[in-house]
Amino acid sequence: MARRALITGITGQDGSYLAEHLLREGYEVWGLVRGQANPRVPRVRRLLQDVRLVRGDLLDQGSLISAVEKAQPDEVYNLGAISFVPMSWEQAELTGEVTGMGVLRVLEAIRVCSGITAARRSPAGQIRFYQASSSEMFGQVRETPQTERTPFHPRSPYGVAKAYGHFLTQNYRESYGMFAVSGILFNHESPRRGAEFVTRKVSLGVARIKLGMASELRLGNLEARRDWGFAGDFVRAMHLMLSAAEPEDYVIGTGRTHSVRELVEAAFGAAGLDWERHVVCDSSLHRPAEVDLLCADPKKARTQLGWEPTVSFEDLVAMMVEADLRLLADGRDPEQDNPSWP
Numbered sequence: 001m002a003r004r005a006l007i008t009g010i011t012g013q014d015g016s017y018l019a020e021h022l023l024r025e026g027y028e029v030w031g032l033v034r035g036q037a038n039p040r041v042p043r044v045r046r047l048l049q050d051v052r053l054v055r056g057d058l059l060d061q062g063s064l065i066s067a068v069e070k071a072q073p074d075e076v077y078n079l080g081a082i083s084f085v086p087m088s089w090e091q092a093e094l095t096g097e098v099t100g101m102g103v104l105r106v107l108e109a110i111r112v113c114s115g116i117t118a119a120r121r122s123p124a125g126q127i128r129f130y131q132a133s134s135s136e137m138f139g140q141v142r143e144t145p146q147t148e149r150t151p152f153h154p155r156s157p158y159g160v161a162k163a164y165g166h167f168l169t170q171n172y173r174e175s176y177g178m179f180a181v182s183g184i185l186f187n188h189e190s191p192r193r194g195a196e197f198v199t200r201k202v203s204l205g206v207a208r209i210k211l212g213m214a215s216e217l218r219l220g221n222l223e224a225r226r227d228w229g230f231a232g233d234f235v236r237a238m239h240l241m242l243s244a245a246e247p248e249d250y251v252i253g254t255g256r257t258h259s260v261r262e263l264v265e266a267a268f269g270a271a272g273l274d275w276e277r278h279v280v281c282d283s284s285l286h287r288p289a290e291v292d293l294l295c296a297d298p299k300k301a302r303t304q305l306g307w308e309p310t311v312s313f314e315d316l317v318a319m320m321v322e323a324d325l326r327l328l329a330d331g332r333d334p335e336q337d338n339p340s341w342p
């Protein structure tokens with residue numbers, strides 16, 4: 001029998017890459033989708049044809065229990081979240097409910113469906129659980145690079161909600177003996193990245209300027225530094241974590257950090273453009289509290305999981321710019337009609 005995986009957040013960037021990876025590994029893949037007319041569902045149905053969809057919402061405990069009962073998964077990947085950091089200041093309560101309490105609801109669905117109680121710990125052949133934790137939890141970093149032992153100091157309601165989900169996952173592992181792990185993933189990008197995140201905003205901006213569809217690109221803080229990797233590499237790490245002999249948390253990143261300014265230089269350079277002629281700094285795009293510097297130490301993942309990133313920062317930026325040039329030149333809609341989807 002094929003192993004079964006249930007993915008929340010199947011309509012997002014990581015959900016698509018993880019589904020493809022697990023299908024290639026021979027899994028039966030189920031994806032949780034929300035809403036009665038979610039505009040992203042037709043895209044998933046069209047492009048990930050072998051994925052089975054089940055309705056549910058991270059805000060609705062009963063729907064998650066039903067989804068677990070229906071999919072009968074061996075593995076659950078909780079990728080669903082409100083994931084755009086600025087939105088977490090605008091809708092802090094909703095972010096807490098979806099990104100934080102949503103983790104509790106998924107863990108409870110697994111616990112209830114598995115008949116686990118304080119007296120009856122997790123059985124053999126238990127459902128394995130992956131939580132999408134984030135380097136945003138490190139926030140105002142206490143040390144660089146950041147490891148699995150670096151303390152958290154989140155700087156956004158999103159980071160705080162992720163820290164709650166992270167500790168709760170650890171707690172369910174310790175309280176009930178569940179195979180529940182968190183991947184502390186640093187920023188990972190791709191041509192499928194949402195247009196609101198800075199890498200995609202820049203690659204789309206460059207493509208529009210190159211094709212004469214725009215003349216300027218407005219950005220916020222150019223000095224922030226991130227450890228940017230390729231999403232296709234990072235989903236392999238999620239699967240490796242759930243395939244390991246012991247449930248443990250891992251930092252996943254490239255170990256190299258670049259500023260937004262360097263990202264901009266590389267992206268405009270990839271299209272043969274001079275960024276200083278087009279980029280406008282807009283202080284309204286600055287955040288109430290910024291995460292200035294993120295840089296991973298992925299040694300544990302390398303030595304224990306054998307995980308390595310394969311795409312460099314420079315190749316990632318070039319890949320995204322080229323994909324957006326093709327997309328816009330073909331007259332396609334970046335949100336609805338992205339040919340970089342499978």
Ligand code: NAP
Binds near residue numbers: 009185
């Ligand atoms: P994404 O593209 O923003 O996808 C988020 C997903 O969450 C979407 O499928 C969305 O579904 C779903 N979702 C939102 N609200 C929901 C709800 N109430 N119930 C069920 N699903 C809901 O994010 P991503 O980049 O793929 O990231 C995947 C996960 O990794 C997220 O948890 C994110 O916080 C975390 N993470 C990402 C990175 C990164 O750099 N990408 C780094 C560290 C951690 P709809 O289509 O219905 O809105």
Ligand code: GDD
Binds near residue numbers: 084134225226
């Ligand atoms: N989005 C955006 N838009 N960011 C900008 C802009 C802009 O116009 N100008 C500068 N930036 C800076 C932000 O201030 C931030 O320092 C950096 O670019 C990266 O912003 P995002 O791409 O929005 O990502 P993020 O680091 O806030 O969060 C992403 O990575 C986290 C992991 O560290 C998201 O994917 C989170 O969900 C994820 O957990």
